Amino acid sequence: MTKYLVSRILRGLLSVLIVVGIVMMMIYAFLDRRTIFAEDPVYSKQKSNAKQVYMMQQWERYGYLDYVPYADYLAQLLSRGEIDGQTYDAAVKLDRTPAADSGTTKNYVNQFAQEYEEKGYTVVRLKGDTQGNSQKYKEGGEPRLYAHRDIPVLTRLWRYITGIITVDNIHNAQGDVGKRGLTFTLYDPVYGGEKFSPAILGNGTTHKYLLYFDNRFPYIHQNLVKVNLGLSYSVNKGVDVAQTMTASQGSFVRRQVTYPTGVVEQTADDLHTATYSPGSLQSNPLKQKYFVDDYTNVSTAKTGLSRLGYSFTIGILAVVLAYLLAIPLGIAMARHKDKGLDKLGTVYIVFITAVPSLAYIFLFQSIGGRLGLPTAFDMENPSWLMYILPVISLALPATANLMKWLRRYMIDQMNGDYVKFARSGGLSEGEIFRKHVLRNAGIPLVHGIPASILGALTGAIITERVYVVPGAGNLLTNAINAYDNGVIVGVTLFYALLTVTSVIVGDVLMSLADPRITFTPKGR
Amino acid sequence: MAEEKPDLQELGLPEEVLFSPADRDALAAERIAAPRYSYWASVFRVFFRKKINIVLLALLAVLLVFTYVYPAVTGYDPEADPYINILDSQSKHLGPGAAMERFGRSLRWSLGTGASGESTFDAVWYGSGISLSLALVCAAINLTVGVLIGAVWGFSKRVDRFMTEVYNVVANVPYILLISVVVLILSPSFWSMVFALTVTGWISIAYFIRTQVVIIRDREYNLASRCLGTPMYRIATKNILPFMTSVIVTLAAAEIPAYISYEVFLSFIGMGLRDMSLGRLIQSAQGAMLTPGWELEFWSPVAVAAVITVVLYVVGQNLGDASDPRTHL
Numbered sequence: 001m002t003k004y005l006v007s008r009i010l011r012g013l014l015s016v017l018i019v020v021g022i023v024m025m026m027i028y029a030f031l032d033r034r035t036i037f038a039e040d041p042v043y044s045k046q047k048s049n050a051k052q053v054y055m056m057q058q059w060e061r062y063g064y065l066d067y068v069p070y071a072d073y074l075a076q077l078l079s080r081g082e083i084d085g086q087t088y089d090a091a092v093k094l095d096r097t098p099a100a101d102s103g104t105t106k107n108y109v110n111q112f113a114q115e116y117e118e119k120g121y122t123v124v125r126l127k128g129d130t131q132g133n134s135q136k137y138k139e140g141g142e143p144r145l146y147a148h149r150d151i152p153v154l155t156r157l158w159r160y161i162t163g164i165i166t167v168d169n170i171h172n173a174q175g176d177v178g179k180r181g182l183t184f185t186l187y188d189p190v191y192g193g194e195k196f197s198p199a200i201l202g203n204g205t206t207h208k209y210l211l212y213f214d215n216r217f218p219y220i221h222q223n224l225v226k227v228n229l230g231l232s233y234s235v236n237k238g239v240d241v242a243q244t245m246t247a248s249q250g251s252f253v254r255r256q257v258t259y260p261t262g263v264v265e266q267t268a269d270d271l272h273t274a275t276y277s278p279g280s281l282q283s284n285p286l287k288q289k290y291f292v293d294d295y296t297n298v299s300t301a302k303t304g305l306s307r308l309g310y311s312f313t314i315g316i317l318a319v320v321l322a323y324l325l326a327i328p329l330g331i332a333m334a335r336h337k338d339k340g341l342d343k344l345g346t347v348y349i350v351f352i353t354a355v356p357s358l359a360y361i362f363l364f365q366s367i368g369g370r371l372g373l374p375t376a377f378d379m380e381n382p383s384w385l386m387y388i389l390p391v392i393s394l395a396l397p398a399t400a401n402l403m404k405w406l407r408r409y410m411i412d413q414m415n416g417d418y419v420k421f422a423r424s425g426g427l428s429e430g431e432i433f434r435k436h437v438l439r440n441a442g443i444p445l446v447h448g449i450p451a452s453i454l455g456a457l458t459g460a461i462i463t464e465r466v467y468v469v470p471g472a473g474n475l476l477t478n479a480i481n482a483y484d485n486g487v488i489v490g491v492t493l494f495y496a497l498l499t500v501t502s503v504i505v506g507d508v509l510m511s512l513a514d515p516r517i518t519f520t521p522k523g524r
Numbered sequence: 525m526a527e528e529k530p531d532l533q534e535l536g537l538p539e540e541v542l543f544s545p546a547d548r549d550a551l552a553a554e555r556i557a558a559p560r561y562s563y564w565a566s567v568f569r570v571f572f573r574k575k576i577n578i579v580l581l582a583l584l585a586v587l588l589v590f591t592y593v594y595p596a597v598t599g600y601d602p603e604a605d606p607y608i609n610i611l612d613s614q615s616k617h618l619g620p621g622a623a624m625e626r627f628g629r630s631l632r633w634s635l636g637t638g639a640s641g642e643s644t645f646d647a648v649w650y651g652s653g654i655s656l657s658l659a660l661v662c663a664a665i666n667l668t669v670g671v672l673i674g675a676v677w678g679f680s681k682r683v684d685r686f687m688t689e690v691y692n693v694v695a696n697v698p699y700i701l702l703i704s705v706v707v708l709i710l711s712p713s714f715w716s717m718v719f720a721l722t723v724t725g726w727i728s729i730a731y732f733i734r735t736q737v738v739i740i741r742d743r744e745y746n747l748a749s750r751c752l753g754t755p756m757y758r759i760a761t762k763n764i765l766p767f768m769t770s771v772i773v774t775l776a777a778a779e780i781p782a783y784i785s786y787e788v789f790l791s792f793i794g795m796g797l798r799d800m801s802l803g804r805l806i807q808s809a810q811g812a813m814l815t816p817g818w819e820l821e822f823w824s825p826v827a828v829a830a831v832i833t834v835v836l837y838v839v840g841q842n843l844g845d846a847s848d849p850r851t852h853l
Contacts, residue, residue: 011692015692016696018693019693019697022693022697023701027705027709030709031708031709350838350841351834353778353781353837354781354830354833354834354836355785355829355830355834356784356826356829356830356833357789358788358789358792358803358806358826359826359827359829359830362822461700461789461793462789462793465792465793476698476700476701476704477700477704477793477795480708480795483708488705492697492698495698495701496697496698499695499696
């Protein structure tokens with residue numbers, strides 16, 4: 001069994017890899033890379049040469065290419081001591097055209113071009129863009145020189161896969177941070193240093209708090225291992241997909257917090273999220289009031305759940321409701337085959353199967369609205385009432401599907417010889433259905449349970465859109481509409497992992513529920 | 525014992541003919557006397573036995589006339605509709621009564637006018653034509669490819685091993701993602717939509733057919749047929765395909781409404797066609813749903829989509845039931 005499972009998991013992971021590879025190939029190789037700027041306000045403000053440079057910078061950031069500006073190359077030479085400051089200052093000045101450059105500049109420009117062309121880069125020189133006949137450059141029209149080289153999709157895939165999980169370590173922070181190392185404390189300084197609350201703090205790590213407790217579910221948190229699914233470009237600019245899905249939303253929640261300097265204040269800052277930001281303490285006098293080191297980059301605590309949290313809450317409630325409704329109804333339909341209830345149930349199943357989901361979700365919304373239920377989600381004034389309509393909208397179709405199959409399986413089982421035997425043995429109909437038919441008919445349904453639970457995590461696209469739920473379901477469609485390629489890849493990976501896991505767990509559950517099912521050839 | 529005996533006198537035949545010994549024909553003795561059986565005649569006999577099917581077929585015919593004939597007759601074109609007048613706020617969002625009062629009594633205004641003064645009735649049927657065509661084309665392609673590949677997949681062990689691995693990968697790609705990425709790369713036109721919906725859509729049908737073929741392939745009668753030296757091709761077309769007819773019809777019945785739903789869904793999330801399909805109509809009229817007096821603009825495309833899919837689904841399911849020879853008794 002273990003051997004079989006390991007091989008299933010490995011094959012599952014391989015297929016996830018292939019899926020992500022295919023998607024990456026599709027969006028990075030076939031899609032025009034300029035589309036990522038479609039929703040970028042900064043891009044539309046850039047002019048002339050600066051626009052080209054901005055595009056290069058963004059493409060480098062989002063993994064399309066390697067980009068080296070001439071000035072960076074010179075700065076590198078300077079830091080290696082190959083040139084002195086004076087030469088640097090002279091060489092870095094580019095004139096309007098290559099022909100007008102000074103001798104020193106020409107020298108280093110040639111050296112730069114030669115070195116990078118040898119490495120397979122394309123060297124680009126943008127002429128200065130002047131206003132009319134004057135010598136003044138237009139806005140963003142300064143001459144530019146840089147080299148760039150495309151990154152092949154396979155390299156990207158490799159970089160992406162290897163970068164999914166990162167472990168924080170004490171050599172991460174650049175610059176002088178003092179003594180690097182980990183400290184363990186029983187009294188978390190955030191709570192004033194008196195309340196018992198163990199925490200592991202790091203110095204030299206990216207995150208200050210590597211492990212800590214607080215009053216939010218699941219109470220123990222860690223920053224040591226981070227999952228990176230890919231940077232977002234426009235949906236949540238510069239933030240990782242995993243972070244976008246799991247960060248809390250809504251309005252700020254203020255609590256009493258003790259800052260490292262000892263200042264106690266009511267604030268929404270969540271000091272547990274502090275990350276290293278080199279030089280931030282020096283450059284910002286405001287921060288010096290609160291912080292003693294460069295771990296000043298904190299995010300804020302908010303009242304609402306995360307995207308995943310809302311999707312999962314609604315999804316799981318819908319799953320539970322669907323099973324609670326479908327099992328008794330399915331049994332009743334099978335028991336009273338071709339009677340009124342069965343016919344009514346069949347009409348309902350046909351309605352849900354045939355009618356576009358959009359139509360009945362809107363129908364539920366308008367019926368619910370007439371009854372006075374809230375038809376839109378409101379994070380600021382949360383109440384349990386606003387969950388009702390989304391949960392019902394998700395549960396009713398799921399119920400129809402479960403009912404359909406349970407009825408089918410039960411009717412198939414009812415013709416079994418063992419049922420006739422049980423009946424001749426004098427068992428009551430109720431006993432036969434509960435103890436014999438249901439147990440056999442339920443086995444194929446067990447297989448679907450993990451899929452429906454994990455499926456709750458992905459959220460529901462239409463339901464969340466119609467009821468304005470800030471959930472995870474819309475992430476993919478938003479990303480596609482905004483050409484946010486990083487998010488598309490990240491969400492694909494997430495979906496593919498969930499599907500593979502749910503199929504494997506479903507198989508295992510099925511073999512647990514029915515001892516006759518085994519996956520090892522020697523099992524019997 | 526009041527058994528009725530045929531009156532031989534009535535036949536008017538001479539005694540010699542009536543009582544002469546019959547020839548014993550060895551060939552005729554081998555022939556099994558059975559009533560004439562035509563498969564499709566029986567299918568339709570069973571199908572029309574249910575009165576509800578006649579009603580549904582009539583409804584389907586009406587829907588098809590409105591979907592394909594009506595727009596052709598009126599020559600409606602959403603790009604060049606003479607009634608579209610963005611500046612004229614008087615003719616926008618009218619109810620049926622107000623629209624008829626303004627433009628005259630006609631079927632065209634029976635659902636009022638839309639956001640730019642166009643006739644909702646015309647727009648809905650034009651849209652349903654696009655949606656239905658898309659569904660029919662996609663279902664035809666997917667079923668043809670799916671059934672053919674599924675049959676080969678079920679028969680050949682070598683193909684089975686390879687295709688199962690392919691299926692495991694492709695089934696993991698979220699369908700929405702694949703469609704939207706294809707639409708993103710190409711353009712949201714009719715044929716690129718068809719491509720997006722069929723590029724992997726056939727694989728689940730092929731998998732379904734494969735399972736059915738595997739079940740039937742090793743039945744005893746096929747084993748016997750193979751022992752008698754029947755070529756594989758004959759087994760496939762004569763022994764297995766007839767068994768699959770009802771499965772394929774049932775599958776087709778579920779496929780066509782499913783593609784209409786897909787189209788509506790994709791258009792709603794902004795990834796659908798550029799043409800004014802039902803999905804586009806629903807998406808663009810979404811705001812009208814909650815505005816008093818404008819509800820018809822939103823609910824008419826929704827209702828048409830729902831009625832078309834339900835009718836197609838039920839007719840198809842009943843036809844699928846009827847094409848199962850076991851119901852022909």
